[in-house]
Amino acid sequence: MNRRLFVKKVLNGTIAGSLYLVWPMKSGSLEISEQIPEQIRGIKNREYDIHHQEFAFIVDITRCIGCGSCCVADKREYNVPDGNYRTWVERYVKGFSDKIYVDSPNGGLDGYQHHRTDIDEKVRDTFFVPKLCNMCKEAPCVQVCPVGATFKSPDGFVLVDEKRCVGCAYCIQACPYSVRFIHPIKKTVEKCTWCYQRVRKGLLPACVDVCPTGARKFGSMKDETSEVYNILKGPGVLTVLRKEMGTFPALYYKGARREVI
Amino acid sequence: MNLSYRLRLLLVMLSICVLVGGGLFFKKLLIPDSFGAYGPYRADAIKEAVLIPIRHRTNTSCFKCHPYEAKIHKKGRHQTISCEFCHGTYADHVTEGKKTGTLPVKKEKEITTLCLRCHNTEIKARKEAVIKTVAMPNHLKDQDVKLTHNCNQCHHVHAPLKYIIRAKQITGMMEVGS
Numbered sequence: 001m002n003r004r005l006f007v008k009k010v011l012n013g014t015i016a017g018s019l020y021l022v023w024p025m026k027s028g029s030l031e032i033s034e035q036i037p038e039q040i041r042g043i044k045n046r047e048y049d050i051h052h053q054e055f056a057f058i059v060d061i062t063r064c065i066g067c068g069s070c071c072v073a074d075k076r077e078y079n080v081p082d083g084n085y086r087t088w089v090e091r092y093v094k095g096f097s098d099k100i101y102v103d104s105p106n107g108g109l110d111g112y113q114h115h116r117t118d119i120d121e122k123v124r125d126t127f128f129v130p131k132l133c134n135m136c137k138e139a140p141c142v143q144v145c146p147v148g149a150t151f152k153s154p155d156g157f158v159l160v161d162e163k164r165c166v167g168c169a170y171c172i173q174a175c176p177y178s179v180r181f182i183h184p185i186k187k188t189v190e191k192c193t194w195c196y197q198r199v200r201k202g203l204l205p206a207c208v209d210v211c212p213t214g215a216r217k218f219g220s221m222k223d224e225t226s227e228v229y230n231i232l233k234g235p236g237v238l239t240v241l242r243k244e245m246g247t248f249p250a251l252y253y254k255g256a257r258r259e260v261i
Numbered sequence: 262m263n264l265s266y267r268l269r270l271l272l273v274m275l276s277i278c279v280l281v282g283g284g285l286f287f288k289k290l291l292i293p294d295s296f297g298a299y300g301p302y303r304a305d306a307i308k309e310a311v312l313i314p315i316r317h318r319t320n321t322s323c324f325k326c327h328p329y330e331a332k333i334h335k336k337g338r339h340q341t342i343s344c345e346f347c348h349g350t351y352a353d354h355v356t357e358g359k360k361t362g363t364l365p366v367k368k369e370k371e372i373t374t375l376c377l378r379c380h381n382t383e384i385k386a387r388k389e390a391v392i393k394t395v396a397m398p399n400h401l402k403d404q405d406v407k408l409t410h411n412c413n414q415c416h417h418v419h420a421p422l423k424y425i426i427r428a429k430q431i432t433g434m435m436e437v438g439s
Binding site: 037062063064066069073076078111112114115123128148149150151152153159162163164193195198200201210213214 | 293296299300301302303306307309310311312313314315316317318319321322339341342343345346349350374377378379381383384385386387388391392
C-alpha cells in the first residue's frame with residue numbers, strides 16, 4: 001500500500017465514522033406498545049371487538065387502608081379540578097348504638113392521618129369505602145340525557161361525549177351514586193370512565209394500578225384467567241351499591257357492610 | 262286554463278322537492294356523522310375517548326431507566342407501591358421517550374407524613390394482615406431513637422426492611438419469638 005492509498009483510506013474511514021455518529025437515529029424507537037406492559041390480557045396488539053367485551057371492577061373493602069393513592073392517581077391522571085372528585089374514599093365509623101358516621105375530608109386526597117375525635121360513643125366497626133362510577137347496565141344517567149351525550153358503549157362503559165354535552169346537569173341528579181360533576185372550566189359533565197383510554201391499551205385503570213394493597217381489582221370477564229373473573233365465579237359474597245334501584249352495576253364490593261350506600 | 266293548471270302542478274311538485282331536500286339537508290347538517298352507529302349517540306365519541314393521552318404508566322416503565330431503584334424496590338416489602346404515587350406521573354417526567362421534567366423528591370418530614378398515610382395505627386380500619394402499622398411517637402421510643410427522627414433514617418423507603426434485616430444479620434440480633 002502506497003502513501004496516497006493509505007491517506008485516502010484513513011480519510012474515508014474518518015468521514016464514514018463521523019457520519020455514523022451524527023446521522024440522526026431513527027426516532028420513535030420507543031414505541032408506546034413496546035413500553036407499556038400488558039396488564040389486561042387479550043387487548044394489546046389485537047383487534048378490539050367492541051361488541052364482545054365485558055369488564056368488571058371489584059373493590060375489596062377488607063383490604064382498603066384509606067391511603068388515598070387511588071384519589072391522588074385519579075386527580076393527576078385527569079387533572080381533576082380542586083373540589084371535584086371522579087373517585088373518592090369514604091370513612092365509615094359505626095358506634096355501638098348502631099349510629100353510622102361517614103366522612104371524606106377532601107375526598108381522601110390527603111389520606112386519613114388521624115382518627116375522628118368528634119364521636120362520643122365507643123366505636124364498634126370502622127372501614128374505608130372507595131367510591132367510583134358503578135358502570136350500571138341500566139344507567140339512569142344515560143336514560144335522562146336529553147342530547148345523547150351520555151351513552152353506554154357496546155363494551156359496557158358509560159362515557160360522556162364532551163362535544164355533545166350541554167351541561168344541563170340532569171344526569172348529575174339522576175346518578176344514584178353521585179359520581180358526576182360539572183367541570184368548572186369546560187362546563188361539561190365529567191365522571192369516572194374506569195380509565196377507558198388505558199383499558200383500550202391493555203393497561204389497568206390508574207387507581208387500580210397504584211393501589212398498594214390490591215383493594216381495587218379490574219379485569220376482563222372474557223378472560224377466564226383474570227382475577228375478577230375468578231372472584232365473581234367463586235363463592236365469596238359480593239354486593240353492589242343500591243341494588244334496589246335496579247341499575248345492575250358492574251362494580252362489585254367485597255366485604256361491604258349493609259350500611260354502605 | 263290548461264296551462265295554469267300545469268303550472269300550479271309544477272309549482273306544488275317543486276315546493277315539495279324543495280321542502281324534502283331542505284329537510285334532508287338540515288337533517289344531515291344537524292345530526293353528527295356517526296350518530297346511531299351503536300345507539301342514540303355519536304359513535305365517534307368512543308374513538309375520541311380512546312385518544313385521551315395517558316399520564317400514569319406502570320412501574321415497569323420507570324424501572325427501564327432506573328435499574329438501581331428497580332433492584333431494591335422489587336425485592337422489598339414496598340414492591341406493590343406505584344412509583345408514581347410518591348414521585349409524580351410519568352407524563353410530568355418523560356414525553357415521547359425524552360426527559361422533559363424533574364419530579365420532586367420527598368424530603369425529611371414529608372417522608373414521615375407520607376409513610377403515616379398508610380402505616381398509622383391511629384386509623385383502626387387497617388388490618389394486621391394487610392398492613393403493618395405503628396403508633397407515633399411510641400415506635401420511636403420503643404426503638405430508642407430520637408423523637409425527631411424521620412422514618413427514612415432507619416427504613417429504606419423502597420425496601421423498608423432492607424437495613425433492618427442487614428443489621429440483624431451483622432449483629433446476630435434475635436427477636437422475641439423468632
